[in-house]
Amino acid sequence: xxxxxxxxxxxxxxxxxxxxxxxxxxxxxxxxxxxxxxxxxxxxxxxxxxxxxxxxxxxxxxxxxxxxxxxxxxxxxxxxxxxxxxxxxxxxxxxxxxxxxxxxxxxxxxxxxxxxxxxxxxxxxxxxxxxxxxxxxxxxxxxxxxxxxxxxxxxxxxxxxxxxxxxxxxxxxxxxxxxxxxxxxxxxxxxxxxxxxxxxxxxxxxxxxxxxxxxxxxxxxxxxxxxxxxxxxxxxxxxxxxxxxxxxxxxxxx
Amino acid sequence: xxxxxxxxxxxxxxxxxxxxxxxxxxxxxxxxxxxxxxxxxxxxxxxxxxxxxxxxxxxxxxxxxxxxxxxxxxxxxxxxxxxxxxxxxxxxxxxxxxxxxxxxxxxxxxxxxxxxxxxxxxxxxxxxxxxxxxxxxxxxxxxxxxxxxxxxxxxxxxxxxxxxxxxxxxxxxxxxxxxxxxxxxxxxxxxxxxxxxxxxxxxxxxxxxxxxxxxxxxxxxxxxxxxxxxxxxxxxxxxxxxxxxxxxxxxxxxxxxxxxxxxxxxxxxxxxxxxxxxxxxxxxxxxxxxxxxxxxxxxxxxxxxxxxxxxxxxxxxxxxxxxxxxxxxxxxxxxxxxxxxxxxxxxxxxxxxxxxxxxxxxxxxxxxxxxxxxxxxxxxxxxxxxxxxxxxxxxxxxxxxxxxxxxxxxxxxxxxxxxxxxxxxxxxxxxxxxxxxxxxxxxxxxxxxxxxxxxxxxxxxxxxxxxxxxxxxxxxxxxxxxxxxxxxxxxxxxxxxxxxxxxxxxxxxxxxxxxxx
Numbered sequence: 001x002x003x004x005x006x007x008x009x010x011x012x013x014x015x016x017x018x019x020x021x022x023x024x025x026x027x028x029x030x031x032x033x034x035x036x037x038x039x040x041x042x043x044x045x046x047x048x049x050x051x052x053x054x055x056x057x058x059x060x061x062x063x064x065x066x067x068x069x070x071x072x073x074x075x076x077x078x079x080x081x082x083x084x085x086x087x088x089x090x091x092x093x094x095x096x097x098x099x100x101x102x103x104x105x106x107x108x109x110x111x112x113x114x115x116x117x118x119x120x121x122x123x124x125x126x127x128x129x130x131x132x133x134x135x136x137x138x139x140x141x142x143x144x145x146x147x148x149x150x151x152x153x154x155x156x157x158x159x160x161x162x163x164x165x166x167x168x169x170x171x172x173x174x175x176x177x178x179x180x181x182x183x184x185x186x187x188x189x190x191x192x193x194x195x196x197x198x199x200x201x202x203x204x205x206x207x208x209x210x211x212x213x214x215x216x217x218x219x220x221x222x223x224x225x226x227x228x229x230x231x232x233x234x235x236x237x238x239x240x241x242x243x244x245x246x247x248x249x250x251x252x253x254x
Numbered sequence: 255x256x257x258x259x260x261x262x263x264x265x266x267x268x269x270x271x272x273x274x275x276x277x278x279x280x281x282x283x284x285x286x287x288x289x290x291x292x293x294x295x296x297x298x299x300x301x302x303x304x305x306x307x308x309x310x311x312x313x314x315x316x317x318x319x320x321x322x323x324x325x326x327x328x329x330x331x332x333x334x335x336x337x338x339x340x341x342x343x344x345x346x347x348x349x350x351x352x353x354x355x356x357x358x359x360x361x362x363x364x365x366x367x368x369x370x371x372x373x374x375x376x377x378x379x380x381x382x383x384x385x386x387x388x389x390x391x392x393x394x395x396x397x398x399x400x401x402x403x404x405x406x407x408x409x410x411x412x413x414x415x416x417x418x419x420x421x422x423x424x425x426x427x428x429x430x431x432x433x434x435x436x437x438x439x440x441x442x443x444x445x446x447x448x449x450x451x452x453x454x455x456x457x458x459x460x461x462x463x464x465x466x467x468x469x470x471x472x473x474x475x476x477x478x479x480x481x482x483x484x485x486x487x488x489x490x491x492x493x494x495x496x497x498x499x500x501x502x503x504x505x506x507x508x509x510x511x512x513x514x515x516x517x518x519x520x521x522x523x524x525x526x527x528x529x530x531x532x533x534x535x536x537x538x539x540x541x542x543x544x545x546x547x548x549x550x551x552x553x554x555x556x557x558x559x560x561x562x563x564x565x566x567x568x569x570x571x572x573x574x575x576x577x578x579x580x581x582x583x584x585x586x587x588x589x590x591x592x593x594x595x596x597x598x599x600x601x602x603x604x605x606x607x608x609x610x611x612x613x614x615x616x617x618x619x620x621x622x623x624x625x626x627x628x629x630x631x632x633x634x635x636x637x638x639x640x641x642x643x644x645x646x647x648x649x650x651x652x653x654x655x656x657x658x659x660x661x662x663x664x665x666x667x668x669x670x671x672x673x674x675x676x677x678x679x680x681x682x683x684x685x686x687x688x689x690x691x692x693x694x695x696x697x698x699x700x701x702x703x704x705x706x707x708x709x710x711x712x713x714x715x716x717x718x719x720x721x722x723x724x725x726x727x728x729x730x731x732x733x734x735x736x737x738x739x740x741x742x743x744x745x746x747x748x749x750x751x752x753x754x755x756x757x758x759x760x761x762x763x764x765x766x767x768x769x770x771x
Contacts, residue, residue, distance in 0.1 A: 014552035032451070032523055034551035074550055191505045191547035191554065194538055 001156050001176075003046045003055045004114040005080065006105065007062045008036040008092065009071045010125040023225050025094050026125070035071040038120025040078075042182040044189035045150060046118045047079035054152045057081050059114070063104060064092045069205060076200035077192035083205035084108065090210075090217065093125040097219045102134035107213040109139055114177065115156070121146055121181040132181035142174040146183040152176070258299060258319050259310055262367075263577070266307030266729055270297070270319040277324045279400060279408055279439040286437065287406025289318055290759045296320050296404075297761055298433040300375025301345065303367035305577055308432050308728025308764050309375075320437065322374050329440060330414070331357060337397055337414035339442045342374025349373065353445055360448035362389035366566050374438045380430030382724040384484045384562075387473070387648035388519075389446060391724070392429060398442040399425040404755035412442050427750065432726050434761045435754045449519035452483065453526045454555040455534050457546035458510030462589025464542035465512045469584065469647055472516055472533045481529050484517035485648030489588060491611075492565050492644040495657065498635040500568030502561045505547050505554070512588065514543075514647070515562050565644050572635070573660035573677070574696040576703050579645075580652050580711045581720035587643070587652045594643035596710050597654055597703060601641060604702035608687070609695060611638030612679055635659075637677035639699055651723040656703050658696045661689065705734045712737035727765045735765075 011017060012032040020027045035043075049055040060075035062068040063086040072083035086104055090096040105117065122129035136143035144150075144161035148169065151160040156176065163170045164183045174180075192200075210217060238244045248254040260267035271294065276282045289296045295317045299309045311317040322343035329339040336359065340349055347368040350361040363376055365383035375381075377399065382391040389395065398411045398418070411425050428436045459465040469485055471477045488496070490509045496502045506513065516533065518526040530548055537543035549555035569575045580593065588594045601610060637659045645653040661677040675688075676695035690698075708721035708731075720738040727735045736744060747766060751758075762768065 012552050014556075032552065034553075037551075037553065188503070190507065192550060193506070194534055194543075194546045194548070197548075198535070 001049075001055045001115040001152070002057045002059065002113065003049060004059050004061055004105075004108070004112070004117050005039070005042050005046045005075065006101075006117065006119040006131070007039040007043060007060050007071045007075050008120070008123045008125075009033050009062060009064055009068050010036040010093065010123050013037060013124055019226050019228060023227060024223060025091065025226055028091075028093065033067070033070075035074050036120050036123045036125075038122060038124075038182055038184070039071070040074075040120075040189045041184070041186050042118040042120050043075045043078050043080060044187045045147075045182060047190075048187065049150075049152065050079060050081075054156065055115075059084060059112070061086065061105070061108065063088060063096065063101060063210065065089060068092075072205055073197070073200055074192050076203045076205075077197040078190055079196070080203075082203055084112075085205050085207045086210050086213070087207055088210040088217070093123075094223055095219055096210075096217060097221060098126075098128045098130035099134055099220055100215065100217045101131050102138055103215040104210060104213055104217075105131070105135050106138040107215050108208075116159070116177055117141075117179045119179065119181045121183050132179050136179040139177075139179070142178045143181075144172060144174045144178060145181040147180050148183050148185045150180060150186070255319075258302065258321055261305075261307050261310045262303050263305060263307075266312065267310035268312060268314040270311045270317055271315055273319045273321060275321045275324050279325075279402065282320070282322075282325075282402045282437060282439050283406040283408050285318070285320055285406075286402055286404060286759070290405045290757060293757065294318055294759075295762050296437075296759055298322065298374070298378070298437045300343065300372035300378065301367065301370040303371045303375065304379065304728060305579070305725045306722075306728025306730045308726060308761065312729060312763070322372060322437075322439070325439060328352065329412075332414040333357070335414045335416055336444055336446070337416065337442050338445045339412055339414065339440060340373055341440045342372060342377070342438045344373050345369070346371050346373065346376060354448050357445075358448055359445045362395045362444070362446055363392055366563055373441055373443075377429055377438050377441055378431065378433045379724070379726045382646065382649060382651065384486060384646065386646060387485050388483045392443075393426065395444045396425055396429055396441065397444050399428055399438050400440040401425075401428055401436040401438050403436050404757065404759040408439075409436070412440060414442055416444065430726075432728060432761070432765050434751060434765045437760070449483070450521055451523035451526050452517060452519040452555060453523070453530045454549040454558045455516045455530050455546055456505050456558050456561075457514045457516070457534060457537055457543040458506045458508070459512040459514065459543055460510065462512060462585075462587075462592065464537075465514055465588075465647070466584050467540070468514060468533070468537040468542045471536065473648060477533045478516065478518045478529050481518035481520045481526050482648075483519035484515065486515040486562050486645065487588075487647040488513045488515070488562060488565065488644040489594065489642055491640050491642035493561065494635060495572055495642060496561050496564040496568045498568070499571040500564035502564040502568070503557055504561060505558055506545060510544060513561075515558060562644070565642075569642075569655055569657050572657055574658045574692060574699075576656040576658075576696070576700045577725075578652075578654040578656075578703065578707050579723045579725040580654065580707070581650050581723040582652055582711060582715050583718050584647070584650060586714055586719070587647070587650070592643075593652060593707065593711060593714075594641060594654055597641045597656065597707055600702055600706050601639060601656065601699070605639060605698055606687075608678055609639050609676060609690070609698075610679075611636065611640035636679045637661075638679045639676070639695065649723075650719075654707060656699045658692065658699050660692050708734040708737055729764055732764070732767045 012034040015032045018027045046058045058080040060080040060083045119132045146164045147161045148164045149162035274285045298320045325341040325343035327341045353359040363383045398413045518530045659677040661675045674692040
């Protein structure tokens with residue numbers, strides 16, 4: 001069973017971000033980047049499937065500029081076998097949107113024939129939570145999103161997935177191949193240890209130009225403006241009910 | 255009055271005559287003048303997080319507790335000088351957060367108690383902390399103080415001039431005097447720019463020698479160089495305690511005899527990572543470290559620190575701990591020739607074997623040869639008295655703790671309850687004698703360790719070490735502080751005390767033992 005894992009290089013969750021001067025996007029020029037936490041969980045799950053001898057090969061896929069290779073290397077150090085770097089200079093937090101990402105992944109699926117895509121449920125930069133669902137739609141594969149537990153059947157023809165939903169937990173069975181998206185409680189990812197980082201240097205990363213995949217990469221959504229949330233104004237205290245009524249009237253609220 | 259009158263460890267303290275909580279320097283002066291005039295001793299207190307019983311009353315109903323907790327104001331910040339002037343009761347973590355968000359700076363001292371300890375307290379104890387290896391102890395950062403002497407005299411030495419050689423540097427006498435020479439009401443501190451980038455690494459070692467060589471290289475100019483920010487170590491027992499009782503995660507996932515935590519910080523993420531990768535890969539290539547991991551995100555960096563910072567609290571949850579804080583040359587800290595091994599040998603000699611934690615399976619010594627999976631028979635903490643070592647290895651500062659586990663702790667109920675007993679390893683439960691009470695076991699552990707460990711340190715390290723590294727003397731180390739202090743030094747200290755507090759108003763009997771003992 002070959003498992004493809006999507007890994008996105010996104011802003012480190014603890015980094016303090018600023019808005020670009022032109023208010024068109026977040027300023028990521030000097031910000032600390034890291035593997036998207038949900039993608040990291042997806043990698044861990046895929047590697048565990050390999051350790052359980054359910055999956056034979058784990059392939060880490062990332063889309064972006066040359067630095068995207070950093071997160072592929074981290075996935076390789078965690079135990080993935082090889083990587084595919086789809087190169088593009090489009091900003092992956094904004095310009096390259098979920099539909100285009102799903103189309104790229106669908107194109108790769110046609111070429112490489114995985115039995116499952118393991119993705120993070122969403123990226124913490126755009127919080128879209130769309131790629132897994134769109135990919136399943138494009139491939140006409142079943143989807144099991146917000147996975148908190150994944151069990152592949154003995155014959156590897158189906159998977160039982162527990163999903164975290166608003167009302168609690170839902171367990172479904174999906175035939176394979178399928179698209180699965182990882183939620184927070186699926187697992188706790190291992191650290192990439194130094195000996196494994198050294199071994200990972202010998203693992204192969206294939207490069208593919210996004211433009212060469214015959215896929216429409218144009219965004220469907222135009223970002224008009226990005227701004228910080230309005231600062232909360234300080235409240236004021238009043239001495240008694242009369243003062244409260246006077247203030248409400250003065251502010252035109254009564 | 256209660257919280258003011260008992261120390262954090264629950265070992266010292268009794269009812270005060272009164273608790274004074276002044277808001278201004280003038281009020282502090284008035285309190286001291288009144289106490290000085292009437293011969294009432296005064297106990298100054300910051301966050302009450304001290305570990306040597308130096309911040310609480312010890313003579314029931316006879317001492318005034320002077321809390322600085324209402325003096326929390328920030329007086330000024332000089333951007334060009336990089337000097338912050340702040341009142342003594344300000345909590346360390348609050349000040350650090352304010353510096354980071356408002357000025358892009360940070361406090362040069364960081365310690366586990368930061369959520370409660372105060373600026374005055376860290377000055378009184380000349381605190382070191384985890385970044386001393388980069389910024390030194392507070393000695394390096396103190397620029398001036400405003401202090402009130404024992405008779406109420408206010409001496410204002412606050413200045414943001416970084417260089418002011420106009421006579422004696424008396425603030426540095428007050429620094430580290432634990433409140434016995436004067437009460438600090440405000441301080442001027444040089445605060446460094448907060449590093450924008452940081453990288454943390456954890457390395458696992460089979461033997462102490464390997465760790466020492468890595469530390470030496472890491473602290474050198476070809477290692478982390480100017481990015482060095484922290485160098486801490488934990489032994490396998492400490493990691494076990496932090497994981498089992500502190501809920502922390504061990505990034506290396508397996509127990510190694512020694513774990514080293516290194517931090518590099520600076521302006522460039524890429525450069526810090528480069529320095530750290532070189533040190534870490536170098537340690538592996540040289541056969542010093544067995545394995546290691548470098549933080550790939552802030553979340554991972556925080557988790558690595560969580561393990562190191564979680565040990566102290568985890569020890570409190572496990573039961574009681576005899577806390578020893580000593581300075582030693584690296585080669586005598588751990589390993590077969592080290593203080594931790596000596597303490598373990600002592601516990602084996604002095605305590606009932608049924609009380610002791612079993613060592614790692616298959617180990618030839620309790621020090622090295624750790625088996626993956628943990629300390630106990632099945633990888634979990636099985637109870638029993640154990641000694642664990644951890645600390646600021648970059649400063650030669652060992653925190654040696656003898657942990658006495660409470661039976662109550664096993665089911666999550668608070669430790670230290672009435673009738674609480676020692677939790678012993680299962681193998682020894684078949685022994686005829688019932689388990690001792692926790693108090694009895696803790697007393698036996700203390701009697702075995704003190705003064706054995708300080709005497710060992712003094713004998714093996716002499717003036718290359720110290721029986722008290724950063725915790726101070728207070729009450730608890732009165733009996734043996736002299737082991738690391740020459741008689742000439744002590745005589746000079748007494749002359750200074752007599753000059754600044756002739757009637758012994760401030761903390762009588764602390765730091766320097768009362769004469770005639």
